[in-house]
Amino acid sequence: MKHLGADTFEVLAEAVTSEVTVAAILERAGELTMLHACGVADAEGAVIALVAKSGTGKTTASSQLAQTFGYITDETVAIRADGTIEPYPKPLSVKQTTTGAAKLQVGPDELGLKVAPESPRITSIALLDRVTGGEYQLPVIEPVPLVDAVLALIPDTSSQAAVFQPLQSLCRLIDSVGGVLRVSYSEAADLTDSLAPLFLAQPYDRPEVITAWAPALLESEAEQADHQAGEKKEEPIPGGWLQRTDAVDAVEIGGDLLVLTETEVIRLSGIGPIIWQTAQRPVSLQTLAARIEAVHGLPEGYEVLLDAAVEGLVGQGLLLRG
Incomplete structure (x- = not known):
């Protein structure tokens, strides 16, 4: 048993959240494809996984989108081989304005986030690309070539190497959702309407390379x-x-x-x-x-x-x- 200690409640809460997340990932290693992503679902259970590294707007996007759509997670979208998803609606880790301060762990209910429907399934995978500085940009959605998609997703998966045929299984997952998309945007408030079409199965034409892998x-x-x-x-x-x-x-x-x-x-x-x-x-x-x-x-x-x-x-x- 691991004992955690901290000088403040906020630091302790952040440490506990991290430990629980790591333990959950290790427990299901090899069983699930786990994308470092936020996930939201529509009323029918279709899920968009928005993949992004820590500190690049993933939690902000979760808190914004899940006021309209069901909250799956702001941390790890865990996908079974059949495309169904194991929800992980953990408290959201929200940055404080003070530099170096521990993130606040804020419950979904406190933020007014909607509960995800039963039996969610992956429908779209997108790379979040928040544009900072320069001109304001409304969301732009474009397909990502399969090679680039795999190379982008592998660093943002947990325990993928433990999955049987890790690269091949990831390619099959990408193919099942019609390819990976890139969402470039300036403000999370603009994402709700722009991402709505992604709940539909394969909303964009597949790039030819998607079907070429073997x-x-x-x-x-x-x-x-x-x-x-x-x-x-x-x-x-x-x-x-x-x-x-x-x-x-x-x-x-x-x-x-x-x-x-x-x-x-x-x-x-x-x-x-x-x-x-x-x-x-x-x-x-x-x-x-x-x-x-x-x-x-x-x-x-x-x-x-x-x-x-x-x-x-x-x-x-x-x-x-x-």
Whole structure:
């Protein structure tokens, strides 16, 4: 049992809220996709998840929108594989005007927020982009390409690496809501009317790239079974040859390949995806060149380009050299 102490009630309340949130996230790690987002629902249970980093207007948007729509959360939108949502209507963490002061924990009822309907389900995912300074901007909503959407969402998810096929499952979630949108705005008061269409299923045309992704081959089914049983045999890498390192997950999106390692998502383009895919087992530079030639052709002086690409992948920890 963890004991918390603080000099003031406000500091203690903020610490308790944080501890409860972390405990809830850890408890459901691997079961749910958890977006660092505020969530609001319409009367039918359709939910918009507005993803944003701490301190960028997420709580303000929650408190404004949930006076009209049902309050799901101002912290973590937890989504099951079937698209239904586990509400987390925690007290809102409201900044005080005093610099460095603990955030006030204010209950939804105190702010007049509406209760969310039963059985909420995800309908839209949007990246909140509050524009500060410069000219006043009414909300502008635009689609985000799938590669950019995945790269934007991964840092704002909790325990996504513990989900089965974390990148692929995130892509499936994005596809199920018709793609990720970006909402650029100046004031949260303008969001209510602008976001209302997002409660409708797939309110915008899907960018073509949304349907273009396909899972990258990691291992055969037999290799996966051996790996899980601890029986996978490591092949020695001959001198000068290359082999890719293990990845948590990978997806192809158009001409790009996203590879999730234990620590980060790495985006490969150009000849990078072919090198990584070909190096599932130890491979020579000559074999890599032949594979690249079959797909892209080889320009004059390709050796320098190939060496640079390989060095880059080795430096990122995606390739091992024998």
